[in-house]
Amino acid sequence: MACFRTSARICRQFLFNNSSSTKFSAVFSSPRWMSSGNYEYIIVEKKGEKNNVGFIQLNRPKALNALCKGLMSELDQAVQKFEKDDDVGCIVLTGSDRAFAAGADIKEMQTKEFSDVWRGNFLSEWDALSRCSKPVIAAVNGFALGGGCEVAMMCDIIYAGDKAQFGQPEITLGTIPGAGGTQRLCKAVGKSKAMEMVLTANRISAEEAEKAGLVSKVVPAAELVNEAIKTAEKISSFSKIATGMCKEAVNAGYEMSLKEGLHFEKRLFHASFASNDRREGMTAFSEKRPPKFTDS
Numbered sequence: 001m002a003c004f005r006t007s008a009r010i011c012r013q014f015l016f017n018n019s020s021s022t023k024f025s026a027v028f029s030s031p032r033w034m035s036s037g038n039y040e041y042i043i044v045e046k047k048g049e050k051n052n053v054g055f056i057q058l059n060r061p062k063a064l065n066a067l068c069k070g071l072m073s074e075l076d077q078a079v080q081k082f083e084k085d086d087d088v089g090c091i092v093l094t095g096s097d098r099a100f101a102a103g104a105d106i107k108e109m110q111t112k113e114f115s116d117v118w119r120g121n122f123l124s125e126w127d128a129l130s131r132c133s134k135p136v137i138a139a140v141n142g143f144a145l146g147g148g149c150e151v152a153m154m155c156d157i158i159y160a161g162d163k164a165q166f167g168q169p170e171i172t173l174g175t176i177p178g179a180g181g182t183q184r185l186c187k188a189v190g191k192s193k194a195m196e197m198v199l200t201a202n203r204i205s206a207e208e209a210e211k212a213g214l215v216s217k218v219v220p221a222a223e224l225v226n227e228a229i230k231t232a233e234k235i236s237s238f239s240k241i242a243t244g245m246c247k248e249a250v251n252a253g254y255e256m257s258l259k260e261g262l263h264f265e266k267r268l269f270h271a272s273f274a275s276n277d278r279r280e281g282m283t284a285f286s287e288k289r290p291p292k293f294t295d296s
């Protein structure tokens, strides 16, 4: 075991000293991955050089990661676990090369009655990601359809592989999006494009999604996860108080009027002056050294 650790350290050292290898660094950087636990439908690990990125991979390949009840419940548990983990500063959520997720599980929904979904408030339990206070990056390869597209939109940042496809095909099933697919899509791509997508079930490519504003970056599919992890490592290196405030300010501003949003942002900015990390960040700048944030 000692020998393995030493080799891992030397290997890491080599990768970090070699500038052309940066794209490999994020995945090979830590041998201290968390075990995947007792999950059936997802893989849960910690990644990054400092083990500070929460990594969740949807893992129901035969059903193209269709979002069944069990999968969504496990996703909720994993997000809550990372929420409570003081080392984790950012979460990456991904699927497989073929599918991020092909939507809510149609076979599971097929026999449900109106009374079941109404009285059980079906899909209300899906909002774990939206409630997470830590930034979440969706790394989308392949299909992100229906609930899959909605789950990606619940994340704070979407990175897409160049073959990704986004769509809301619920109309073909005689229903409509039920987890934010109309409103979030409308806010992301504008009313006309959203209307076209939900009424025709037409999918948009990663490139179109980037142009329309749904995703922040398109990268070659094979590099997607590493790219997302690198960004997550960067976010995790900052003060968790400040990243939490940023997330809250952007999300609140998105819902509020400009005047309310500006006021809310200013008050959070003022509040950041109560943190040790704000003092440390500014002191470090003045002393020309890297800051040492303590998340306090």
Ligand SMILES: C=CC(=O)SCCNC(=O)CCNC(=O)[C@H](O)C(C)(C)COP(=O)(O)OP(=O)(O)OC[C@H]1O[C@@H](n2cnc3c(N)ncnc32)[C@H](O)[C@@H]1OP(=O)(O)O
Pocket (backbone or CB within 6 Å): 062, 063, 064, 066, 067, 102, 103, 104, 105, 106, 107, 108, 143, 145, 146, 147, 148, 169, 170, 173, 176, 177, 178, 179
């Ligand atoms: C919130 C509401 C919703 O999300 S409603 C669901 C919205 N999503 C959809 O309507 C997409 C449904 N899936 C498809 O249209 C296609 O599967 C595809 C275009 C994503 C891929 O087509 P392809 O021909 O490449 O694969 P298969 O259709 O053969 O699929 C493989 C395997 O996965 C099962 N599957 C796919 N999507 C779902 C789903 N949403 N729910 C349950 N199962 C799904 C599909 O049935 C196949 O399994 P098999 O055992 O072979 O039947």
